[in-house]
Amino acid sequence: MPTSALSVTQLLAHWRGGDAAALSQLMTLLYQELRSMAHEHVRRERRDHTLQGTALVNEAFVRLINLESVSVKDRAHFFAVASTVMRRILVDYARARLSAKRGGEAQRISSDAIEDARHSQRPHDEAQPSAADDDVPLIDARASEEISALDDLLSRLAILDERQARVVEMRYFGGLTVEQTAQALSISEATVKREWVAARAWLRRELARAEQ
Amino acid sequence: MTPDRWSRVKDLLCEALEQEQHAREAWLEQACADDEELHRELRSLIAAHEGPPSFIDSPAIEHAPLASLAPLVRPQWIGRTVGRYRILEEIGRGGMSVVFRAARSEEQFEHEVAIKLLHPSHDNDILMRRFRAERQMLARLSHPNIAHLLDGGTTEEGVPYLVMEYVRGEPVDVYCKRRQLDLAARLRLFHTLCDAVHYVHRHLMVHGDLKCSNVLVNEDGVVKLLDFGIARLLDPTDGYAHAHTTRTVALTPESASPEQIRGEPLTTASDVYALGVLLYRLLTGEPVYRPLSHAYYDVARLICERTPRRPSIVVQEVANAPATTAQLRGDLDTIILKALEKDPERRYASVEQLSQDIAWHLSGFPVLAAPDSVRYRLRKFVGRNRTLAAAAVMLTLSLIAGIVATAWQAHRAERERQRAERHFDDVRSLAQTFMVDVHDSITSLPGTLPARERIISHSLRYLDALAQENTSDPEVKRDLARAYERVGDLQSDFLASNLQNNETALASYRKSSELLTSLWEQGARDHALLRERLVVNLKLAQYSQSNRLMDDASRYASEALALASALTKQAGATADDSRLLANVYVVQGALRAMTGALDEGIEQINRGVSMFEQIIRDGDTGVKVRRNLAGAHSRSGDLLANIGGQYEPAYAFHVRALEIYESLSRDHPLDAELRKEAAYVLMDVGEAAAHTGRAQEGLRKRQEAVDRLRALSDADPEREELRFTLGWALGDLADSLNDHHRTADAARRLQEAQSLLRALSGARADRLNTTQFLIAMNDMKLGQLLISQADDASGAREKTLLREACSLLNKSEQVFVAANSDAVLAAEAAQHLRSVQTALQRCASTPLERVTSASSSSIP
Structure with missing residues (x-):
């Protein structure tokens, strides 16, 4: 029985070796892992312990990757993929929430904490869970609006400048540092900062325009 | 806008932002030349850049409610006034709240309170309504050991708070520990x-x-209970x-x-x-x-x-x-x-x-x-939650089967390991929970060696990484030291199971010892640290000795003695500290006995024995001290028999050790380790009995030892230690059978022993080791046996027997010659060498000898 740690490391290697199917498998796996980790975070935060929002992607990296066998390159790839996946998760969640709201359907909150915790323990081979499975609200209504709007804007930005859109994806959705983003995209930190500053100005402006 | 256009906008924007603010507009005029649209674009982007931050300025994952406490953390609370109280300092925080010390501001005498700011996501209206409903009740509570809830309200920005009596004290567990309360x-x-x-x-x-x-x-030692009624309010x-x-x-x-x-x-x-x-x-x-x-x-x-x-x-x-x-x-x-x-x-x-x-x-x-009844507990357990109970039963079953469990543990272990890489705090849980619980839970189950090996290698790699990263924090250092010690235990245990040399375990113990010593030198001189240093030194002494590093062993033992003496003299020293001192005596005694001072060594071991006996008399009848006592007896017996040839006193010691082991096995019937140790002692008793004219008893005990070891080895076939010992026990049994003139039976046992032993990894190793030594001993016995059979035979059969015997004796002679230069084995080797050479005289007296001797010169 291969553990998830092996799988992620192996998938990264396969992907690097040119196996395109490995990427989609990797994303499916990360989707489930990151999603359950995000929920775990919400629960943990409520109960106790951490105060800062921690970069989930970093935690996922430590949890899922066999640290001895991972190269700097693999690490960069992992962060890149994980950021995309985080974006997918949050956008899926935001959209589901917004559509539920528009449909007038109340948010379902489970009272069974044990059952709830069990979701995060699910093995990876189970069906990909839908947002309706969530027992703990990952993001609130306002954040849902924001994330949804940002997702649209990022798609527009990607047409103008794909790399810049990736920078935003990593910084905003992945929570990566400038250094990590630079490594993931094989560009200098100075470039990341410039891209980020310009993209942020553009996004702020476009968001403000959308509100008017 | 096109990508090219945006690229230009972007570049200009970055350049513009690098300009001094007062020069920026002029710079823009010039850069945009006639392109009015470009100019507008840049101006609006610059405005956005300089404008208010937006949600994109912090990562998505830090949005509410993921960073739900952020509102509590952000405002500068210190110095502010909340209700009638001025906030002085933060004194604690939890997932739900931050607690500050505050003082009633307008009064002449400062009245200190604790203010608890609550998570703003609480429904303030409900909280306050409930607070008002219950404040009468809360106010009525008046007890010297309860810190009272005084007031409650909401800050300007809507953060609810509670005001409580301020208690200057420390948590009860910390208090007890610091004062070492009895x-x-x-x-x-x-x-x-x-x-x-x-x-x-x-x-x-x-x-x-x-x-x-x-x-x-x-x-003043007064207990104060905090937060009464708050859980209910919340x-x-x-x-x-x-x-x-x-x-x-x-x-x-x-x-x-x-x-x-x-x-x-x-x-x-x-x-x-x-x-x-x-x-x-x-x-x-x-x-x-x-x-x-x-x-x-x-x-x-x-x-x-x-x-x-x-x-x-x-x-x-x-x-x-x-x-x-x-x-x-x-x-x-x-x-x-x-x-x-x-x-x-x-x-x-x-x-x-x-x-x-x-x-x-x-x-x-x-x-x-x-006391609870088991039946009730079982019924309750199963009745409470059928699914969970079923899962637990499944888990237990698979653990016993050792198949699913291995995969599960490894998966779990890997995750644990990786998580801990990020949190130094988790070293403790790794060292204790994972290594101790997981390892211990499988260690006494047969057939789990591969899982254990994996646990050990993972732990070690992980610890080495941690040790390199950060060792300045004394707590971390201490945890690392403990973890290394634990890995050393697992290694020595594991290696003993596989008859491998335990230098790697020594290395782990040394790392542990170095960390502890440096902590000590940094000034952390508490009882626990002293004890930890002692335990590690004791282990270093023991394993150095079994690795035949006698000088190292003596040095570690002396250090252990100094530490143990200091430890037992401290106020608050426990019976278990005395137990450790007694163990130091035993180790030191054994070392002395092995390095030439047998009587003095035995005397030293006896000091340890009396201490163990005293501890047991004082009421500690746990496994540890009884095992230690049995171990000390059997140590004395071994030394007296093997070094001094004094089998009569050795017999008495071994019998005493056996009694203790038998009673321990009765108390802990499922403990495979205890059964193994009991079988070993049984062999010793058999040996001593055989040497002291108790031939019948010797045969019986040796047969029993073989039976027990065979059962243990069948249950755990991967474990070389058990097969090795079984090979040894079969050789012993052959001796007794021989004494009873059952030479054919004896030869059969020896042949079985040899085929078992030759399959062990030690038999193929380059370096002389105990497996090869034991094979040589059995070869010698078989050779002697065949010579005595040859003496009773004649003609071709006599020649065949002699040829075989001489070949075996020659092989064993070479091993004993090599062992003559080994610190521990030398004495025994010399003794065997004399027997072999006596037997070989028979070979020399026959023309066969030259042939066999020539053909066996390249062995082993």
């Missing part, structure tokens, strides 16, 4: 706490969050609208009762449970459960399903435990476990009863709590 003092503190809790129960309130950090003890399900929210929000996992986990209402019985958790920690220094992870499900399952380990057993494993096994066994075990019953109805009916039992125990009366 058992009775701890029980008295706990008794006072029970009275306070009972007082509030009488006012029809429940605490709901009793834990060490809510029980403070001030400078409880979102208390008859209000949010009927479906989870109730675990405000709880601390460690002290949550099973009913709280299940989401049932808080009752006084929940407080009884929490008091049980607290008492468990105060008396053992350990939490009730050590979950494999902090994942909610793991914690919840333990709380709902696992019967807590008896405190009296737990303290056997705790260094510097607040109480001894003997003190906890009986009343206190029963009291704590009754408070910790899963079913609220099986607990004490009230805190008063619990309090009464503590008082009775303190004064020596029998207690109310009656």
